[in-house]
Amino acid sequence: MTTETTTADTPRTPAAETSTGLIALPPRIARATATAGGALTVVSAFTAWTWTSAFPGDLTVYGYPGGLQWLVLIGGALTTLFGLASYGVKGTRWLAPAGADAAIKVAALGTFATAWYTILAISTQLGGLVNLEPGGILAAVASLAALLGALALPFERPATEPADPEDTGPDQFKHNAGNTWTVIKAAFATGTLTPARKLPAYAEILILAAALALGLVVFTYGIGTEYDELFIGFLITACFGFAALSKSGLVARLSAIAARHRNVAMVGAFAAAAAFPFTQSDDQYATIGVNILIFATVALGLNIVVGLVGLLDLGYVAFLGVGAYAAAMVSGSPSSPFGLHLPFWAAILVGAAASMVFGVLIGAPTLRLRGDYLAIVTLGFGEIFRIAVNNMDGTSGPDITNGSNGISSIPNLNMFGFDFGAEHTIAGFTIGRFANYFLLMLLITLVVVVVFRRSAESRIGRSWVAIREDETAAEAMGINGFRVKLVAFALGAALAGLAGAVQAHVTYTVTPEQYQFAHVVPPNSAFLLAAVVLGGMGTISGPLVGGALLYLIPNKLQFMGEYQLFAFGVALILLMRFRPEGLIPNRRRQLEFHENEEAPATLTKAGA
Known part of the structure; x- marks a missing residue:
């Protein structure tokens, strides 16, 4: 050689x-x-x-x-x-x-x-x-x-490009890297390879x-x-x-x-997203934009349960529905049986709290299950929610949700004199209704990102990862597995409720058909789970990117009709074959999926 x-x-x-x-x-x-x-x-x-x-x-x-x-x-x-x-x-x-x-x-x-x-x-x-x-x-x-x-x-x-010739990396990584690591050290020793400037x-x-x-x-x-x-x-x-x-x-x-400048990267990403409505001359594509944000934010909440804790939740869209229904009932809709019109900050808290309560009620008796059994129970909860709100029409059950007609005519938000349903001119740019909601949803997404990031880096976040890797070993080390998983379930449900409260005002109407396990138009539980896996489990940007793609692509491929889901399935198969760790993978998962291959092409001190 x-x-x-x-x-x-x-x-x-x-x-x-x-x-x-x-x-x-x-x-x-x-x-x-x-x-x-x-x-x-x-x-x-x-x-x-x-x-x-x-x-x-x-x-x-x-x-x-x-x-x-x-x-x-x-x-x-x-x-x-x-x-x-x-x-x-x-x-x-x-x-x-x-x-x-x-x-x-x-x-x-x-x-x-x-x-x-x-x-x-x-x-x-x-x-x-x-x-x-x-x-x-x-x-x-x-x-x-x-x-x-x-x-x-x-x-x-x-050969791999290390960030620092003095950084030898842990033994496990050197084991995964194989002969490539030996080549790199020899190249540094002979002076034939120098670190990038x-x-x-x-x-x-x-x-x-x-x-x-x-x-x-x-x-x-x-x-x-x-x-x-x-x-x-x-x-x-x-x-x-x-x-x-x-x-x-x-x-x-x-x-x-981006890892070296995390705060700058996050602020820059949201600044770029905030500039999107100003690139649009009407609400045609801003409508898609706000729905993408709603879908991606819910996917990020699901990432706590699936990506950090490793729990397979197939009924997560029900928590989005709980938040949407709860916020719609207290936002002044004439279809609501309660006749309440709370300000938005109160309505969004009601939606988040209701979803959190349901998360605890569902999680408490079921989180002692594992694997496929837990997945089946969460799938059942999603279907029970949809059927229950469909029957609460005053005929089959109590008159609470107006049955299949849902809660309609939800009024536009009006915060501090700012009407989200009217056009506004900002710095010479005219932004319409959906652009207003896009900016509002962007703030909600920022809150969810901060909560996810702080939680993942906290003590309980490390407990979640320990549970995901080996629950038996984690419990042997003193971690209360049931309590930790219940906190994750409740937090993920609350974040979905925040997004649901905004969705109720964006769509004007909340109906049971919006919260099925699987149908062509997202959000639904199947697409949410696919967004997490597609983007990269356990990361922040992964579910956001995966959610954006899985909402935009089906919306644009409607001309394919009955072949739309077929094309979607083929795309997922190809992705899982060539990039099983997702588009923006977590470093640990990337090494797990490629442990028998050569080391990834670029190594950084943080990665090593």
Whole structure:
């Protein structure tokens, strides 16, 4: 095995090429082909792909991309940048701390998929390949060339990039890392590998700000896609783009920077989210935004029960319903039998308290169960809640919830003279009803994040993790397992009740059908659990990202009709196959899922 003299910022770190590529080409020619193909794909986006504007996006313009061409341009640009990084070009090496070859493969595959999807969509809608202009043919050939060049690259597992050569890491980690750790120590000893140059704090904060701004742009673009073909192309580009950035080690590097500046990262993330309503000219997409926040916040509450404590709760959506019904009954609705109109701060406390009480009442007799038995009991509670509120109509039971008609005509909030149902102008921007509720829900989400973070880092949070890892061992060490789990159940229920109180005012009406175990439109218990698993159990940002994706994607894929859930199921299967730890995994879970593999591509002192 030979080594190369390099730095940690140079992707070609000491490594062994364990296998050749799928196509027999010398590595230099393969990299050149992939890089040139990506560059030509970028050029093709500035040419006409079809002769008629009948295809959505108007791909007939020379000199300016339109519609799906923008997505192909982004994929080609990523392929080109990673190709340049593989050559060690100055200014691009920082993008691939874990090596660029794997990132080139994923980026080229995503570019090929988006370009050829666009070409097939043009041919299908307009009646054949004859409708393609030379620019479309160039995009097809260039993206294919980039993919072939990428597939010819050898499979290389780059050496890991430690944050500090003095930090040897715990014995368990060294066991998981295997021979890679030995290679790294030898490289440091011989001077062939040096740690990456540490950036000043202000530079790291600027990088975080740029990453958050980019995230806002991507989210705004995805939520505002105007036609079905564009959203599918966006999904392809976003999935492969994120995978390429992960393969390159850039996502791990940004995560390490965010971990060093946690408070700045959290404030910046909420500032970026607060800017979203100001990017919208009407309430069409702000409606989706506020519902995403509600869904993601409830998923974060469920993450306490599932991610931190390890309890499988299949009826969690019922706590959202309890909070919504309780708040609706005391908010001045004419359908409420109580005739109360409390201020919002009181209504939201009533919703949270009611959900917490139900959490204790349900948890006290059932939390002595474990595993599948507990899951079945929580599933039963969810169905009992829905059936009970459906029968409380004055005929089948007491007149409390108005039966299947629910609590309707819930008035808009009015806090300190601010009417959430009216348009307001702030700094020259006009924001409507749903934008007002979006900002309110963002504050609720901030409260939930702070509660989750403080709880997870507290003594009881460590007890939750101990229960999750081994309940018998935790109880042997003096932890009262039942009491700790009951606290988690009650806290998770209360956080769901907070979100339910806002949901009742956003939707005007609360009905039993909104709180089923599984149906096409979230929130429901199945989608909430999937959001936690998809995003990453035990983390803060994971369920927020997972909840956003699982609300946005079904909302945008309604044109698929009965195939919508089929596509969703296929996506989950692929995710569990290639990234079982979730999109934003907890470090411990990531090592558990990959304990028999090489160490993850980027190590930090915190991670080690």
